[in-house]
Amino acid sequence: AGFAHTGRTMVKGAWAGEHPRDRISGNALSPEFTVDPKTGELAPTPGQIVANVTCQGCTTLCSVRVRVDAETNTVLRAVGNPYSPLSTDPFLPYETPVRDSLTSLSRFEEKGLKGRSTACGRGNAVLQMITSPMRITSPLKRVGPRGSGEWQKISLEQLVAEIAEGGDLFGEGPVEGLRALRDLETPIDPAAPEFGPKANQVGLIAPVNDGRDAFVRRFFNLAYGTINYVGHGSYCGGAYRSGSGAVFGDFKKMPHAKPDMQNAEFVLFIGTAPSNAGNPFKRQAALAGKYRTDGELNYVVVDPVLTNADNRATPGRTNWVPIRPGTDGALVMGMMGWMFDNGRIDTNYLAQPNGKVAEAAGEAGWCNATHLVIVEKGHPREGRMLRASDMGFVALEEKDRYGDGDAFVVIDASGAPAAHDVAGGAAALFHDGVVQTSVGPVAVKTSLALLREAAKARSIEDYSAICGVPVEVIAGLAEEFTSHGKKAAANTHGGMMAGNGFYNAFSVVTLNTLVGNLNWKGGTIFGNGRFPDSGEGPRYNLASFEGAVKPSGLPVSRPIPYEKSSEFKARKAAGKAYPASQPWYPNAPQLTTEYMTSALGEGYPYRLKALFFWNSNPVYGIPGMGLASVEKLKDPKVLPLVVSIDPFINETSAFADYIVPDTVMYESWGWTSAWGGVPTKLTSARWPVVDPRNDKTPDGEPVQMETFLIRLAKTLGLPGFGAGAIPDVDGNLHPLEKPEDWYLRGGANIAWLGKKPLPDASDDDIALSGIERILPRLKATLKEEEWRKVAFVLARGGRFENQSGGFVEDKAGHTFDKGLLVYNEALATSRNAMTGKRWTGTATFTPPAFADGTEMRSVHKAEDWPFELVSSKSVLISSLTILATRLRHLHPSNPVGLNVEDAARLGISTGDHIRLTTPGGAAEGVAIVRHGVMPGVIAVEHGFGHKELGARAHTIDGERQPEIAGIGAGVNLNDLGIADPTRKGVSVWLDPVAGSAVRQGLPARVEKLASA
Amino acid sequence: MDRSRRNFLGLGAAAVGTATLQPATVEAREARHGGDAAHRWAMVVDLRKCVGCQACTMACIMENRVPEDSFRTIVSTYEVAENGKSATYMLPRLCNHCENPPCTPVCPTGATYQRQDGIVVVDNSVCVGCGYCVQACPYDARFINHETLTADKCNFCVHRVDAGLLPACVETCVGGARIFGDLNDPESTVSKLVASEDVKVLKPGEGTDPRVFYIGLEAEFQGRVDGTPTLWRPSRAKAEPSLV
Amino acid sequence: MDEHILELINVTREVAWLPWAVQYFFLIGISVGAVLLSLPGYWIGRPNWTKLSRLALVVALVCGLAAPVALVSDLHQPNRFWHFYVAWRPHSWMWWGSFFIPVYIGGLLFYAWAALRPEIAAQGRVDSRLGRLYRLVAMGEPRGAGLMKLAGAVVLVGAGLVALYTGVEVYVVRAQILWHTPLLPFQFLLTGLAGALGLVLVLNPIVGDGDARVEVKANRLLALVLAGVMVLGMVWLGLGYFDLDAANAQALRTVAASPAWRNTAIWAALATLVPFLIALVKPRGTGILTGLIAIHSAWMFRWTVFIDGQSIPKTGAGFYEYALPRGAEGLLGIVGTAGLCLFLLVVITALLPMPKRPATGAAETAFLHPAE
């Protein structure tokens, strides 16, 4: 019987296996073109298209060059776009003809080695998502209860009609449609008018801006009129961004600067892991590899887990320093203490009270280190900055006092108080005394003195004991960090997602302030953002339209002071202002975390009636969210309408009433930019290089996010969509009926930015860039003088400022000019709504805590939960990339890392089956015993442990979809997330200041289940 | 590993470790055919630059349509703990296009051979899938392609190189660690690096004279690695019910 | 200094030589061993060997005919086996093997024919439906010993070439540390002999007449051969342990630390020692037991060399894990070859039933004193 197989293969003739295309190169693709290595002459390959578009393998959103097989409408491969700094270093001058850009990656003159333009491991493989069998291509409506996994396909018409009009959609009783919910007049709660109108009960959870955010915002904010539109920041790196916002003085936009890895001599990465993750992932990775080898770059990664951020082959250039989770503030404050003690702070920078004198002193920026803070106990303005009007330097009307025009006060060189903006030179750094104000003496300290106090609150030995980093290492890091002038930088991100992440991040970012490295080559740089497509552009006004709504009211996540609420007034009147029912987050932006728990579960501050998820998966991505929200999400009485706009059924969209199939990656339009870390301005293009696989409307438009929202808007009669929705500069109106009506006009705006518009694309550019495919749409949508310029942009995959714009001599070409805050007055004077206590105004160390300040470890004691869980990103697998079989097969699961000593104590060896338990849940996994994990830490690589996306089979129109065990492999740390025991009702643990989801330092225990 | 043995190994390996450009044996040279003898293609892998992103691994798979669960190249990633200090070590592996390849002479059909430009290829229309070359390669660089049922391996993306392009893994190398070029051209980057850097090769003792050189290669990693093995198992084997 | 290396990302290689290869080397080894055991009886004409050689010849035939099928099956492109014969690949031992195998199998058939010709002719004299066929195959009545001498010489050369190539083909693979030892060809030969004796012992009561003298003789021989196997094993260990041979030393170092390999080694040692002791101490009445263990031991030796050998990564750490697939690439191959052997055995013994010839007294003495 065994020979039957042999027999069968023999019968097959000369080819027992598959017959590959070529006898030597097998099934390899035909090259995209050939380049004569001697002359550089290029010969395209018929049938293959080479085009520059944007990768969505992660939020880095690199511009990449893809190869498309025109006949089969499939994307074959991706490499980098050589025009883009996100993929190339050095990148091509923007003017370069497309033809030269193609040869620039070839062997001709070894150009491809010098100007390598890359896609990363994920970027190479994620094109598999387009053809994934898990993809949905038709609108789906649930059959049976939410989450049952039973669906029926419906038409776009039905989808739009049902969502707009509502009705008894599921035989479960009436559901309010969007028409009924769009009430811009009636308040949600007459007793709390600050909540705003009923339209706010429609919310949307959107991702990172994938290049289409402005379009979706146009619908939800400006046309529909809800205020509740939120990104994923609170479960991405919200703590870092808020901490950075504290330094940059903006808690809503949360500006942040990144190390200039090309020129830095020393970078301290604390809780971010360049080239393991980090954003921009690929650019940082490329720069790390290059400059630690060929350049001056040395770096240290402080992380509980050893990752690919390290490299042993560059001894001395990269170093890993293990740390206990959630203790970075201790490390950094310890460093600061050493720096203060040893005079290793940049006094020349810190002492400059304003930008002018800073510039004169040779600095590239300034900060409020010298600004005086009122520290007088019981003073009505205790904790606030001393102002010029307090001193009688200016006479302001009462309403203008303490506003922007009311200067801060410093002690100038003569020892006298002076307004910060008129001080002619350096001011006192550590003043601690009394100044005579117009109403008498007041005790003040400089911001820097307060920071020093915070740093010296504990000894370096105490800090060392807290964070587990030896004293010499803390001192050594401080010394190294302060030994490179402005060419040293500190950075952080995901490692800050601990229960004290805000202050940890504030501390890390303040390190940069202490060496004054902002805006310096080799220091931290701000980048130059994007060429805007969707603003009030030079060609079209995509920012506003006739009838646009200005959304108003209180976002459900309460990013404003509690003291402004009706609840506060009522409670205060009742004699007990604190605690509020739930925490408020005045020092944070809108928070997805609170949409999903407090608003959904508790109806606080008010209930949402319809929730949209677009391109997001908070149930998977937020620790503890599954536990906290799924039961509520499942209940139509709690949340009557759930719509997901997504090409896949993920852990969140599995609970939707409707799923609108969206386009995937290279099928979509959009204009994206870099999240940070690029010194030059850039906008990357997304345009459909392949025909979307989704259903088509009768007029041939693919069903996707845009078609859905346009139809919904038109059905609801919303402004800003349909005929005459887009005004051009001359006031003529243009339609918004199709995606390209929006994106191509955005492209025209991009092309016209600057002193003069961009040149026209040449015929050769057009022929070689694959945009032939969409040329008819360019011509039909754009004006005669526009389409070739937009083609110029699309052919190059976007618009990129030339390399030279990044720096002007030794300073950044684009700078942040406002003063940085050593002491943040807004923070210091805002209160924890649960306790009424004020927050600390400078960087400081505070242990991980719950909303009311209760320390986590006082609830979940170390005796019961001896370990702490942390999460690190996987190099290859993320929530999305789990769908790419090639990545999954290279890295099929995420064994759980634990330290050798811990493992020895527990009798656990590599390969053993173990159970992890936290107060929030339990999960089983396989152990990997590592030296590269801090003792006491359990390291879980993020991206695995899926329950959906194919791990569970859904049924569509009675047909069972594929179910793939490998998609569910491994552990998701977020299944182990914990609730906040100090809050009422359902919650997940958030940083009390930033409201960011806590995924680092979860209390846990571990036990062995079975040997390998 | 105790100090004495490590040092002993370290020294021994260092003595033979540094790569030299040994010419091929006459036999090996005579057996070559195809390709252009004017070139000698080679790769230098600068381990200092590798970031372990596996872009090379994926690009190779996508470009060459390598079957699921098979790899022509892979970046082995290690955690090395030494004297209380741990670090990550990343080692891209692929066919070395040896100057004296032990894989070709054993082939009973001549399906695998070395081109005159040094690239070792397999003619899948001739290969009987006997697997002898797979056994003979000291680097585990070969495997039986379970779609074509013939021997498979990295071929330096010969179809791209012949088209004037770079191998897929080189083109997309994020860290810039993989450098490809012509050893016969003294001006090429690979020639310069081989001349100027302390390049090493894998298993120098095998006499294979690899033409994939490494910068930053440590003695412990030149041969079989003495450590805790990967937990990876081919999912193909897992999918098929197994008995042992 | 303390150093620990942990592989975080790496992949494993699947075996390129499947269990089919184990079967091939097992069968061809036994066939060669059995041919050697048949020579004293048929070629040299030692009467006290007749019965044993007769059994051995059947074993040689069964295994020899099944072996090439297993070999072709191990090719992933079996249909292309002819590619061997249109190439000039003198560097390749496998290529040489592709010529040696037909020489051997052809020689074996020729030799078996010559050896069994009297029996065939005898069958032809019996009036049966197949009588004509027997007569045809017998090609007349055997006359003189010339043909036999020639056939024996041919098969001896064939067997030698096969023993040489199967051993050397594997031995020359430097890259497989477990294979690259000059002892291997001898180990293959001796374990092949042990397997052949094992089969003789097992078949003696089944297809033979269960003659105790055959059992004792075969057991004595088995003890001798197993002693040789053990000596070779010790030499291998010694070469490695005392670092006399670099490749051996490396191979030993590689496997020594592994508990799985230690178990294998203990098992292999027991599988050799136990039948050796039994065969030595109580050669009578234990044939089935020693025979089965010897067969097992011969098979296991090859399984260890090929399958376990291929589980040693050439560059990576630890060992690749082998999971025997149920399909044609695994279990089915093993079961299939076993089935084929059984089928061949049934056919051969049906066509040529064991002749019942009373043994002479002299022969009996010889049986009891095989060393003479």
Ligand SMILES: Nc1nc2c(c(=O)[nH]1)N[C@H]1C(S)=C(S)[C@@H](COP(=O)(O)OP(=O)(O)OC[C@H]3O[C@@H](n4cnc5c(=O)[nH]c(N)nc54)[C@H](O)[C@@H]3O)O[C@H]1N2
């Ligand atoms: N490979 C890969 N790269 C990506 C992404 C991806 O999915 N995969 N996604 C992108 C996105 S969306 C983002 S936001 C960025 C995030 O990029 P990073 O911030 O670099 O990544 P994270 O893994 O979130 O966190 C960084 C490190 O923090 C460590 N850490 C955990 N707890 C602590 C702690 O208490 N203290 C310190 N010091 N460290 C701690 C973790 O071990 C981890 O290695 O990456 C982007 N790049």
Ligand SMILES: Nc1nc2c(c(=O)[nH]1)N[C@H]1C(S)=C(S)[C@@H](COP(=O)(O)OP(=O)(O)OC[C@H]3O[C@@H](n4cnc5c(=O)[nH]c(N)nc54)[C@H](O)[C@@H]3O)O[C@H]1N2
């Ligand atoms: N434990 C742990 N949790 C984490 C992290 C961690 O490191 N550890 N990382 C955090 C970070 S940094 C982030 S940014 C978040 C990310 O979390 P989210 O922003 O929620 O993003 P994803 O999880 O990537 O899920 C996005 C979903 O979009 C869908 N999608 C994919 N392609 C498309 C498309 O083309 N169009 C549309 N409409 N939808 C698409 C897929 O269904 C996918 O599941 O996760 C956070 N959660």
Ligand code: SF4
């Ligand atoms: S970093 Fe990689 S996955 Fe992320 S966008 Fe860039 S190429 Fe794609």
Ligand code: SF4
């Ligand atoms: S690495 Fe292996 S396959 Fe490649 S040439 Fe050398 S021996 Fe042959």
Ligand code: SF4
């Ligand atoms: S597998 Fe193919 S290439 Fe390799 S030795 Fe056998 S016939 Fe030659």
Ligand code: SF4
């Ligand atoms: S050269 Fe080509 S075949 Fe070889 S590893 Fe690189 S991509 Fe794969």
Ligand code: SF4
């Ligand atoms: S692509 Fe380059 S940097 Fe990335 S893993 Fe491969 S060799 Fe290393």
Ligand SMILES: [Mo]
């Ligand atoms: Mo993120």
